[in-house]
Amino acid sequence: MKNPFYLKPLPLAASFCNREKEIEDLVRHAKNCTNVVLSSPRRFGKTSLVKRVQKILKKKNVEIIYIDFFGVASIEEVASKLAAGIYSIVYKEENLLKKTLKFFLSLRPVIKPDPETGISMTMEVIRGKNGPELLEETMKGLSDFLAASRKKYNVAIDEFQEITELKESLSIEGIMRTYIQHQQNVSYFFIGSRRRILSDIFNNKKRAFYKSAINYSLPALPSDATVKYIIDMFKRYGKSCSKDIAKKIYEVTKGYPYYLQKLSYYIFDIIKHVVRNKELHQGIMELLNEETMIFEVMLQNLKPGQISFLYALAKEPIITPFNIDYLTRHRLGSIGGIQSAIKKLVSLDYIEKTPSGWKVIDPIFALWLRKKEIIE
Ligand SMILES: Nc1ncnc2c1ncn2[C@@H]1O[C@H](COP(=O)(O)OP(=O)(O)OP(=O)(O)O)[C@@H](O)[C@H]1O
Ligand SMILES: [Mg+2]
Structure with missing residues (x-):
């Protein structure tokens, strides 16, 4: 008998556990053209959920675009991925394809058949523009494309926080926000698992995306x-x-x-x-x-003090990690050391503060740490 569980990404047709409320919420936000930041720890099911939400939206005549910023390496690539998103929905209709070409003058789609996905879409830069100019032109093209259409759109950008790895990240945020804020018939889902970084993009007054989307945090399965x-x-x-x-x-x-x-x-x-x-x-x-x-x-680039604190939290989640008894019990050194360990481990999304105290987020990582400490 075939194994019904998956080690690979879950196909759309596979049985899905729960998430009725989340699907309903996200479909509603998309239909209201509200932008959403969808965040959770890694591998919590964000991508699988959005794919299912988009499948429903498509049935409700909302045009869907899915873009993955994973590993995006330059501002040109950000522009290309956005344009490719649009081309992915127009390439089948020759007329529409021709019209769309006018919106993205410096980028040309290269569409090839792909045995796995049906087609592969890459973009070629055909005019000498610098990165910010190319992104500006692409965002303008995207806005003009949307304005010229009577349909509703949902654009999901997965691993959105990856733009912060680029040196031009602030200008990317600025350009994208300038255009997105005037678009009427579209909702954006900004998806990511680096919650501290995502939250900074959307909740920091000094950043372009400040308060431009509602925060939706995906919980564990009930x-x-x-x-x-x-x-x-x-x-x-x-x-x-x-x-x-x-x-x-x-x-x-x-x-x-x-x-x-x-x-x-x-x-x-x-x-x-x-x-x-x-x-x-x-x-x-x-x-x-x-x-x-x-x-x-995950342990490789951590300092010994940070690793010791992880072991301690895996064994004993705690509300007050600076408590002297806790520090002594787990041989953790100074309060200053714990403060900097917390900062580092939170930024990596390895630990979090919950109402029941500080804990290692990933339960299997925590179990592994507990076993490893016993063996060592
Ligand atoms: N509701 C669900 N029911 C059953 N399995 C699920 C469900 N949601 C997710 N999964 C399983 O969890 C795996 C991880 O999900 P997914 O890739 O969607 O998570 P993610 O939050 O996007 O992860 P990452 O942070 O790595 O991008 C899926 O491949 C699937 O096997
Ligand atoms: Mg994902």
């Missing part, structure tokens, strides 16, 4: 719906997982969609018919082994 989802998936695909074990899977993965899929995948793979505690543990060990390389890399 317990009841997820437990039901796990039981159903095993059952539908000819195997069985009890409520008790499904709850344990939830407890380990804490509603983190990526780990929910991965752990369930391993367990489904190991068992013949019924999951028992033994296979649950085997699955967890396999998951930890598989993630080890990524976790090692």
Whole structure:
């Protein structure tokens, strides 16, 4: 029997756990042409959610554009990705394609068939303009294109915070905002997982995007719906997982969609018919082994004091990390050292402050840290 859980990105047709409210909220915001900043820790399901929201929007006659800024390396590439987004919806209609060419004078689309995705779209810069000029022209073209259309649009920009890695980031923000604020028939979803960086872009008075979108933070999956989802998936695909074990899977993965899929995948793979505690543990060990390389890399550029603080938080989340008992118990050194560790680890989105205290965000990373400390 095929494994119903996924290690790869979730196809649109695959069964989706919960998120009814989030889908409804985002569809509504898009239809109201409201801009949204969608943020969460890594692998919480932002991209999968937006793809599903866009599928619904398309059925409701909203034109959808999905752009991924991951790894964007220059201001020219930002411009190209934005223009490619528009071309991705017009390239099939010759008339529309011809009209669109007039909006983007310095960029020309190169469209090739692609065995996996249907087509591949790249942009060629055909006029000598500097980066900011090219982005300005592209944003103007985008605005003119939208103004000339009677339709509604939804533009999702994934990994939006990547623009802050570029040296011209402030001018990119300025140019984009200038045009976006006058566009009427469009909603933008700005998506990202580096929450501190994203929040700075949209909530800092000195930045161009200040208060230009509502903040929407995606929570972990809720317990009841997820437990039901796990039981159903095993059952539908000819195997069985009890409520008790499904709850344990939830407890380990804490509603983190990526780990929910991965752990369930391993367990489904190991068992013949019924999951028992033994296979649950085997699955967890396999998951930890598989993630080890990524976790090692996460520790690589940290100072020893920062790593010690991570170990401490993994073992004992705490409301008051500067408490002398806590510092002594975990051999953490000075208060100044903890202050700078917090700053660094928050900026990397490794830790966060919750109502129940400071904790390591990623539950499997925390579990790995606890096990690693015991072994060392
Ligand atoms: N609602 C869901 N039901 C079941 N599985 C889900 C759900 N949402 C996400 N997943 C699983 O989690 C994985 C990670 O999701 P996704 O890539 O959408 O997260 P992300 O927040 O965009 O991650 P990143 O921060 O790395 O971009 C998906 O490949 C999918 O397997
Ligand atoms: Mg994503």
